[in-house]
Amino acid sequence: MSINTIALLPDHVANxxxxxxxxxxxxxxxxxxxxxxxxxxxxxxxxxxxxxxxxLIQVIDNGKGMNPFDARMCFERHATSKINKADDLFTLTTKGFRGEALASIAAIAQVELKTKQEEDLVGQHIVMEGGKMISQSECQTPTGTSFIIKNLFYNIPARRNFLKSDQVEQKHIIDEVERIAIPHTNVHFVLQSNGNEILNLPQGNLMQRIKSLLGSYIQKELVQINEDTSFVKIAGYVSLPGSAVKTKKEQYFFVNNRFVKNPFLNHAIYEAYKELISFQSHPKYFIFLELDPKHIDINIHPTKTEVKFTDDKTVYMLLLSSIKRALGKANVSPSLDFESETGIQHENAEVGKVYTQPKISYNTNYNPFHSPASNAGNPALEKANKQNWESMFEGFKNNTETVMAAPEQEQQLMEEIKKESIDFSVFQLNFKYIITAYNQNVMIVDQQRAHERIVYEHYMNSKKENSVPSQQLLFPEQIEMSANDFSLVKGLLDEFKFLGFEFEVFGKNSIVVNGTPADMQDFNVVQTIEGIIETYKLNTIDAKVEKKDNLCRAIAKNISIKYGKALEQEEMKLLLNHLMQCENPLYTANGKVVMMNVEYNDVERFFKK
Structure with missing residues (x-):
């Protein structure tokens, strides 16, 4: 007799x-x-x-609350008040509808619920642990609901081990709060972390909510979108091209007030900014699409952050046109005229005029693959043509060994240039490269990358007992930032202080800069620190590096000499001499080439041809 191997999973395991x-x-x-x-x-x-x-996660609200039966039923799988039949999935106006959230949360945490409806005299107090009901009793509680979630993943330690640091996890929480708070401006949100208030967002309009989350500075960077069509209504804000940043931040897409991710629509936004922003730059946007729920499907992912449209192309084109129109009104791109009819614009016909079909003249004997008649049959010209074509590919015939130096050659070059002292003539090419000669060879140095390497090693080699000296500011500068950036800076205060920055927390999401490194005195303090934070975040995405290393890279990138700066002879010599003393003068910290070496023998061979 065969043994049965398939069985139903227990409820707590399924949850x-x-x-x-x-x-x-x-x-x-x-x-x-x-x-x-x-x-x-x-x-x-x-x-x-x-x-x-x-x-601990606790959410307290002043909503309508639940009666005793609903308070118990909400923890059952597929228990929901949002839908009754499958057709309801295409008329959804609520956020949650699957009926899995509370059952799933209760299965992997210790949960406490207090809730009361306005007409009830007492509320309900329910305690759950590992998906099992521990108790249900009456209690005194205000109208609304309070959920307390303790010790998340306590019964699945393997899942808990995969959680990131507190700073990373808090960043994700702030992201979720922002995504919900931006479209619901009629709700007052408060976020507290470890007893400190991180966010306090009172009721207001959309711009007030955006400014409360990201800082007042953002208002001058945004232009408004407001287009109403029979299929979709598009509203919100997009940033001016000059405000584009290197990281994908402050990008929010909402469909019927639900935050979604849609690469197809994201492409429409970037298409609208085509040739307006530089490569690898990203616009900021807060875009709201409002359309009939029957035209969208949000039931394609458990987290409900993905959405499908019945007519993607129409939404794409309307979004693209709306953004171009908004940018056109701001005088940064050609505007589309929505008032005119689409189609061919005809000129007024003249009465009595006879119109004839236009004639097109062309050479019926033309063949693009044949030489002109004057060259046909001429062997010398045909040979010259062939040589001209072959000359186009000469650059691809170089052996890779001559293009990329071997590690031994790089080491030898590094040792040679470190012995040199630049005390003879140097000159600047196009305010970008420094050219000099050494040991009969020619050296071409990228001035920005060279200074970046010097500054990076200067900060990296500073020791705890000999931190970078700080220059006190005559007038301290205040910087207002987003909650995530503020949290990042707070986590880096010790590293910043060690490298010569003196920050002081001022208010909820602001810092005051009292001092900066002495070699940063010629820079705009606010712009430079904001640039350092952006570069730090970008490095975190591109490479996994230690905090101090990452911060030194970010500082070097933002305070190094930039392209276009004219340098005096002594400045160029000093820059090159400092570069020669670096541990690795050939590359920046991010691996970009700093210099090019042209050997004397290569010059000789070139002129012997």
Whole structure:
């Protein structure tokens, strides 16, 4: 008799598996609980976290609350008040609808719920642990709901080990709060972390909400979009081309007030900025699409951040045109005239005029693959033609060994140039390269990369007992930043101080700069520090480096000599002499080539041809 091998999973195991799709990190729990609070009609939501949500996540709202039966049922799988039949999926106006969130959260954490409806005298207090009901009792609580999530993944230690540092996890939580807070400007949001208030966003309009989240500076960088068509309504803000940044930040797409990710529509935005922003630069945008729910499908991913449209191409073209129109109004690109009819514009016909079909003349004997008749049959000209064509490919015939130096050659070159002292003539080419001669060879140096290498090693080689000296500012500068950038800077305060920066936390998401490194006195303090933060974040994406190393790279990138700066003879000599003393003068910290060496023998061979 055969043995049965297929069996139904126990409910608590099934819930833990479902939790793997819905709850990936503390930010996933925050997202689900905030969306439930929004659906409950809350106008005030307070989020409290400890240890970036690993120890505690508490969401308190003043929504409509739940009765005793609903309070118990909300923890069951596929229990939802949002839909009753499959057709309801195409008329959704709420955030959550799957009925998996609370069941999944309860399966991998210790959960406490307090809730009360306005007409009830007492509320309900429910305690869950590992997906099992521990107790349900009556309690005194204000109208609304309070969820307390403790010790996330306590019963799945392997999942808990995959969580990142508190700084990274808190960043993800702030991201989720921002994505929910931006479209719901009628809700007052408060975020507290380890007893400190991170965000306090009172009710207001969209621009006020954006400024509260990202800083007042952003208002002057944005232009408004507002287009209403029969298929979709497009509203929001996009940034001016001059405000494009090197990292993809402050990019928000909302469909019916739900944050979504859609590469197809993202392409439409970048297409609108084509030839307006430089390569690898990214615009900022806060775009809201509003259309009939029957034209979208949001039930394609457990986190509900992906969406499909019944007519992608129409949405794409309308979005592209709307952004171009907005930029046109700001006088940064040609504007599209939405008032005119699409189609061919005809000139007024003259009465009595006879119109004839235009004639086109062309050479019927023309063949692009044949030489002109005058050259046909001429062997000398045909041979010359062939040589001209072959000369186009001469540059590709170089052996790779001559293009890229071997490691032994690089080491030898490094040793040779370190012995040299630049005390003879140097000159600047196109305000970008420094050219000099040494040991009968010619050396071409990229001035910005060379100074970048020098500054990087200067900061990297500074020791704890001999930190970089700081220059006090006569007038301290205040910098307002986003919650994520503020959190990043707070985590780097010790590193900044060691490298000569003196910061002081001022208010919620602001710092005051009291001092900077002595060699930064000629730079705009605010712009330079903002550039350092952006470069630091970009380095974090591109390469995994230690904090001090990353910060030194970012500082070197932003305070080094830039292309276009005219240098005196003594400045160029000093720059080259300092470069020769570097541990690795051939490359920047990011691996870019600093100099080019042209040997005397190569020059001799060239002129002997």
């Amino acid at each position: 833990q598996i479902a939790a793997g799709e819905v709850v990936q990190r503390p930010a996933s729990v925050v997202k689900e609980l905030l969306e439930n609070a929004i659906d409950a009609g809350a106008t005030y939501i307070k989020l409290i976290i400890k240890d970036a949500g690993k120890s």
